[in-house]
Amino acid sequence: MAEMNPLRLWRQMLALPNESKNKTIAIAFVISAICAVMVTGATVILRPIQAQNRAMEQQARLEALLAEIPGLSQLLAGSDGTSLTTVVVDLQRARASPNVTPETLPTELADSRNWTQLTPQEDIANLGSRADLKQIYLLRNAEGSVELVILPISGTGYGGPIEAMIAIEGEMNTVAGLTILSHNETPGLGGRIDETAWRQQFASKQIRDETGSVRLAVARGAAATEFEVDAITGATRTNSAMTRMLQFWLGPLGYGPLLDAIRRGDF
Amino acid sequence: MSDLGALFIRSAFIENMPLTLFLGLCTFLALSRRPGTAVGLGVAVIAVMGVTVPLNHLIYRFVLAPGAWTWAGLPDLDLSYLRLLTFIGVISAAVQLVEMILDRTFPALFTTFGVFLSLLAVHCAILGGSLFMADRNYGLAESTVFGLGAGTGFAVAVIMLSAIRRRLAYADMPDGLQGLGIAFILTGMMSLGFATFAQVAQP
């Protein structure tokens, strides 16, 4: 009986005619195995770097938003009492979530119990369901009261999901700035929501009127009131998608109760 | 229900695979000289996409997606990086299946298709359909509608182009434009025309 030397087996297999069934199966197996190892190896090794990239991109977007808000950089550089903090909030209870941290948030969000299904009438931003836990950023002053909040918002645009962050200041009724994190809108038309000039219109716009209803919106044409910004020409669908997104997240089903709590000083 | 209808219209016309997303152009341009071959290609694409996109959706959702193995106690297992290999495998198998079925039931049609059917195994548009489905998290019904819609859009576009090119066979044009050159320019004009669909109001 010849020794079961692996190298010998290998050579014997290679010596078989190409069309033999055994060789076909063996070659198929070997190649598939090598490819699987290569692919899995690359993925596993590179995964931590990719996660880091995602986190860094988020951070960069945040910093870009902060840089655009007029006067904010002075505010941050000034008194030592002010600092930007992040916290996970529970939207249903309108307060900070006691047990969830930004690190544990992804795991919590994988649980479907932390999502609220929206009825078609409620779901004006076409989200399907709304997460009950959201990570927001706050700027507290030296006395501890909240001067600025940065809230992640999302909606469905014409070409796909739109993700943005809105900064709200003062009595929680004035927009400080808006930044778009991602979108799939048509370049040159709806894609112009990403342009600095358009987004800067949002600074100093008011969110709610005296009756308490959310009035912040993209106008039908040129902005007429302190609640509106100019529409983008030729991007009707994107304009209305932005309006609906803002009205959902600033309303009672979004951050509305949270903003009320902050205004009352309960946060 | 109207959501699915809107999705069909959107995947067939507004996000037409060859004319808006640039997918499937190799076969689109190479097989659009005669309306006969174009019709064959169109029907084949609709059939294969209608089958593979929902099938790939099921496999993605229950085997590859993050969280698919939660029932087995492995909620963190994320095999989505294998989706490319899996989708290609499923598409090749589906093409083989469609070939066999056609051979049994419509042999005349099978001979007209000839070699095109095997080409579909590595078709950018067919694979692109599955990849978009995975990226956009469609459900099963949406996947089916998306697959059929995208296939229909491809078929409509290739049949239209073949009709125009057939007419142009009699036209006098500069030598350098003959064949591929004019096909590109025609496709560009059709793409421009399809871009007007972008303004169609959806419910």
Next chain:
Amino acid sequence: MKLWGTLTDPILRQNPVTLQILGICSALAVTTTLAAAITMSLALTAVVVSASGIISAIRKHLPSSIRLIMQIIIVASLVIVIDQVLQAFFYEMSQRLSVFVSLIATNCVVLGRTESFALHNRPLPAMTDALGNGLGYSLVLIILGSVRELFGHGTLLGYSIFRTAEQGGWFEPMNLMLLAPSAFFLLGGLVWAIRSWRSEQVEVSEYVLAPSREGANE
């Protein structure tokens, strides 16, 4: 010397895109900016060279019944690895290129070259041919990317070349350049230009018009 010919032929004389109608699919969508076009070119060239090398090395032992599927598996695996590398080291770019990097797996250039050349030649000529085709493909992509970015944004690689009206300059960006049809028109024009220069690539017309004769209408 033969290797040099193998390398340079596909750049102009046998360009995969403009003559062989290969690889157009994933090419056009990513040419809205020059940076994306360059990244895509590099990714494709890397895949086609490695795939050709590997397949050429094992060609003697590849049973023909599983030939095609094995090639597809090898190419797809290479594409996945490159995709992961892009996501790790060039994150923003990979977001922009999204599914199109994965579509390199079905790119006609890659499978076309492995099927027709790598399977029948030794590794070094196979890889040279692959490199040549990669360069030919890159040439087309870079031309398209430059023109579209320059006239669509007024920039090249992000650096402002034409000052746009937004920045107080004279240039009004051509929005058409950012949409699909422009790529087709540009490519048609490019094909026309190449074939006018190298007339051996001209396709023969199927029907030749008979010359009209004096008094033909009798």
